[in-house]
Amino acid sequence: MIARIWHGIVPLKKCDEYLDLMRSIAIPDYKATPGNLDAMCLRRIDGDIAHFEMLTFWESLEAIKRLHESAKYYDFDDNFLIEKEPGVRHFEIYRHNTRT
Numbered sequence: 001m002i003a004r005i006w007h008g009i010v011p012l013k014k015c016d017e018y019l020d021l022m023r024s025i026a027i028p029d030y031k032a033t034p035g036n037l038d039a040m041c042l043r044r045i046d047g048d049i050a051h052f053e054m055l056t057f058w059e060s061l062e063a064i065k066r067l068h069e070s071a072k073y074y075d076f077d078d079n080f081l082i083e084k085e086p087g088v089r090h091f092e093i094y095r096h097n098t099r100t
Contacts, residue, residue: 001093006054015050035063
């Protein structure tokens with residue numbers, strides 16, 4: 001199993017609206033992609049900005065390639081993100097001495 005983590009920063013005044021869009025558009029989109037096992041959005045407020053992490057779980061790197069290997073952005077992102085980070089991070093997941 002592979003974990004994919006994307007990071008974005010949004011101004012605090014827009015963070016609730018952005019979270020709603022992530023919950024109503026991005027998460028269902030990820031979950032509808034073949035090979036996706038789960039998707040969740042994390043948010044951390046830090047002063048006048050909010051950090052978002054999109055955490056998704058995949059069967060394999062090949063399944064992620066069906067989505068997009070680099071960062072995936074939506075039409076609404078230009079109205080919220082302070083910058084578009086080009087990359088994402090991928091991690092192999094291991095539990096109890098076995099790869100899951």
